[in-house]
Amino acid sequence: MGTSATVRCSPLWRWRRNPLRRREDVWEAWILLGACVLVALFGPLAAVLSARATVDSLAQRRAERHPVTATLLRDAPRTVSGDGGTVERVFASVRWISADGTSRTGRAQVEAGHEAGERVVVWLDRSDRPTLAPQSPGEADVEAAFLGAASFAAVAATAAAGVRGARVVLDRRRGRAWEAAWRRYGAEWGRTGG
Numbered sequence: 001m002g003t004s005a006t007v008r009c010s011p012l013w014r015w016r017r018n019p020l021r022r023r024e025d026v027w028e029a030w031i032l033l034g035a036c037v038l039v040a041l042f043g044p045l046a047a048v049l050s051a052r053a054t055v056d057s058l059a060q061r062r063a064e065r066h067p068v069t070a071t072l073l074r075d076a077p078r079t080v081s082g083d084g085g086t087v088e089r090v091f092a093s094v095r096w097i098s099a100d101g102t103s104r105t106g107r108a109q110v111e112a113g114h115e116a117g118e119r120v121v122v123w124l125d126r127s128d129r130p131t132l133a134p135q136s137p138g139e140a141d142v143e144a145a146f147l148g149a150a151s152f153a154a155v156a157a158t159a160a161a162g163v164r165g166a167r168v169v170l171d172r173r174r175g176r177a178w179e180a181a182w183r184r185y186g187a188e189w190g191r192t193g194g
Contacts, residue, residue: 022174022177024170024173024174024177027166027170028166028167028170031162031163031166031167032163035159035160035162035163036159038155038159039155039156039159042155043152043155043156044152046151046152046154046155047148047149047151047152048148049151050144050147050148050150050151051144051145051147051148051151052144054140054143054144054147054148055140055141055144058134058135058140058143058144059140061134061135062134062135062137062140064125064126065123065124065125065131065133065134066123066124067121067122067123067124067133068096068097068121068122068123068124069096069119069120069121070094070095070096070108070110070119070120070121070122071094071095071096071117071118071119071120072092072093072094072110072114072115072116072117072118072119072120073092073093073094073095073105073116074092074093074116075092075114075115075116076090076092076110076111076112076113076114076115076120077090077092077112078112078113088111088112089109089110089111089112090109090110090111090112091107091108091109091110092107092108092110092114093105093106093107094106094107094108094110094120094122094130096122096124098124098128099128104128106129106130107130108122108123108130109122109123109130109132109133110122
């Protein structure tokens, strides 16, 4: 009956005293630990700050825009997109009454398929110029969550790239040390005692 030896390698081997441990192994362990700490601290911070900035920016956009009722001057086209789907919103000529009571005309985004003379809702900026409808709070939350996750991923990717770069440099140093040891001791291995 044979015996099998199981070799177990602890992930913490670089931290223990070991005759095979090199100075580069300890550096690599510290760099990896530092990267993990940086991701743990700055990843969530970047995510929260990015999400908060997105929510604030989109809320400011919503506050700067207001809806008005306008009259279509021409039929809003019924459009089909290049992939065969229908387009929900199109640009069309409209007339509306501005805050100062004057009648204005311009091109605004409206729902497709309305006919001339119909009343539609258009969005205006602070200068009473037509603009796109702002995102709803729910859409803003989704975008903020996505950008927060992307910020966290960017921090993690940067740390991973740093660790990878450090590992390449340390592997080169280990390779040079290995070659030097082969030159130093390789000749002695060919000798036999007699």
